[in-house]
Amino acid sequence: MADPLVDLAERLQARCVARGLTVATAESCTGGLVAHLLTEVPGSSAYLRGGIVAYADAVKQAQLGVAPGMLEAHGAVSAQVAIAMAEGVCERLGTSLGVAVTGVAGPDGGSPAKPVGLVYVAVAGAGMPPEVRRFLWTDERSGNKRRSAEAAITMLLERALHEGAG
């Protein structure tokens, strides 16, 4: 029961509720796992407004406003698209904070340039410039999803802790 990722989600929730911050998620390779973990915590509706699972590129465009040209130029698994997804979900869902995950969970879909396990996680909002981090996980599909979700919740928590701390 004591899932450390749900503990992390609890810390995020406590901070967001205390600061009046709202959150939205934009997930490609994690496929909804981030939102699932956040909603394991009772009372999560106090700060989590929702999320978009943008598996297909057309959903990234239509639901998150990612420009087709950006997808063509950099590919869906890129720092640029991760940032655009995080910014897009903040704007579309009207939240203070947004997080986005895009990557190659595996076992298929990898290439020399973008191997299985390559994941970008971006956070946006709270009056700070967006931030993106690149990861290269070496797990199987399910493990890569979980590690990516952990990174996403960690980056949200860091930003929420930073907000108003100055």
Next chain:
Amino acid sequence: MADPLVDLAERLQARCVARGLTVATAESCTGGLVAHLLTEVPGSSAYLRGGIVAYADAVKQAQLGVAPGMLEAHGAVSAQVAIAMAEGVCERLGTSLGVAVTGVAGPDGGSPAKPVGLVYVAVAGAGMPPEVRRFLWTDERSGNKRRSAEAAITMLLERALHEGAG
């Protein structure tokens, strides 16, 4: 590892890929768990286009097209809203099939009329009228989410099996 709900997702995927059906999810109380389970299966991008986690009512309206009057008249946890969410996500994401879950996962948020554990699951698309089922789970939050997700994947699978079977 052998999660029976992922096995169920595998069966859904095999059927949808064989029939050329695409799927989208609209989740309130399951918070992304349905999409997470579907994307645990390698190759799920072949049929799953994405989903909307519509936790806040404003997200149900803006991202799924649920009418404000319907939310006022019936409440977010209702058969009507479940159907509107399923139809909305099919339309917004352009898929053959859509599934929606709305309910009270608990431990808070229940009322005499809509107790903790009350969940509506609806499926739409594939040229059939929408269908909705009402459940009353007696688990805690996490268990109620899982049972609702199982019902959602089961109803998708039933519809996918029915499609083109006649």
